[in-house]
Amino acid sequence: MKNLVEVKNIKKNYGKNEAVKGISFNIKEDEILGLLGPNGSGKTTTIGMLLGLLKPTSGEIFINGQKLEGNRIEILEQINFISPYIELPKKLTVKQNLTVYGKLYKINNINERIEFLSEKLRLEGLLNSITGELSSGQKNRVSLAKALINEPKVLLLDEPTASLDPEVGDFVRSFLENYKKEKKISILLASHNMNEVTRLCKSILMMKDGIIIDKGNPDELINKHGRKNLEEVFLKLSRSKNELN
């Protein structure tokens, strides 16, 4: 499996504050990489740099073999992002929102794509609904449809199931697992839901204070730290001094 995402020693400083202090990692195709860490550990900054919304102070990012710097537009065509902190225009219908983003991502067969995604994400009956009037679970699935409108090779997920009820959360997780397997895409999953990370991710990065303090698959980390589950590992690492680097 080739690496779809290659991050090489990226740093990000905001003035004297070092938000990310030189981290490196890769994400293979058909892989979900978990990105864990307490608030302020540098996860959002890292995602921002991968999206080209933030310029790294130093280091390099490659997406599907292309260097992000200098190829931002070409790379943005291949990636997408979902976060509970960003929303789609509330006054537009679901179909209008998906059509707008289909156009922005230069999708040729927009109606077919919308039809496909609405079927997969249980949105058929919602296409003519006003986006702002949907429930959290419905909005989440619409955001996911928007994030998949361009058939991204790399999907960045920031708390994709935050504030969802267990049924919808489970549906979204199952969908992501199947979609990743079917399309062989790479997913970076930043989440505070340890059960979700344990279920979806074969490998995990633990960030704290802008560095990667530990990495491995969930079982390895649980055994290595002598804990019962990933949540306990998270708590131990969050409260301890940095293990690596």
Next chain:
Amino acid sequence: MYGLFLRHFYLITRSFPRVLDLVYWPTIQITLWGFISNFFATHTTYYNNAVGVILTCAILYDFLFRTSIGFNMLFLEEIWSRNFTNLFIAPMKIGEILTSLVATALIRALIGLIPAVLLTSPLFGISILDLGIFLFFLFLSLYLFGITLGILVSAGLLRYGPSFENIAWSTMFLLAPFGCIYYPIEILPEVFQKIAYLLPLVYIFEEARNILINQTVNIQNIYYAFLWNGVYFVLSIVLFYYSFNVAKNKGTLINMGE
């Protein structure tokens, strides 16, 4: 680009208050100034021949105001709806984003302008079309300055975030005294006159009055209006790109929607 236009077109067509808002203020402005003009016309000999001048300048100023505020509104809508990050991670070049906003701002301004222009004739017996072919150049010049101001304010929003929003609302009011919209430039103190001559507005409104009152055309005024417009437009584009790069360094883009 078409996608971004669609995004705003859908928004306008989905909301009657938004359409009303586009039409309401120009209409109120024109009606108000029409009555004021009529009042002065019947009470002073000076204004007796100048009702059309005042009303025409009001329409021109409103077009400028609508264009500039319209552009800012498009940008602010993305921030308010927390859609800003989605937009900036779409594969659009900055030039494409600006072009879409510029075109959409024109359509928004025209939606407001056309009813106002149509109302002036039956209500006050005045037609802005009296300006002739040069009306097009005056409108074009105002449109250029309107979007230039819009781009400058948007650059500020990119650079400083939503806190820059209040500036967006006040730009036109700040510049209005220097624009010599309703009075000749000689009314201004000398220092203010020097500042006013650095803006395209004074040339546009002086020329509108010149055409209507003297029935002559001073091409030099139109030339200077476009010259200054060109300077400020290029400056605004440079500043927008600069602000975009600063925002990428400071993290404003990723925090804008939060």
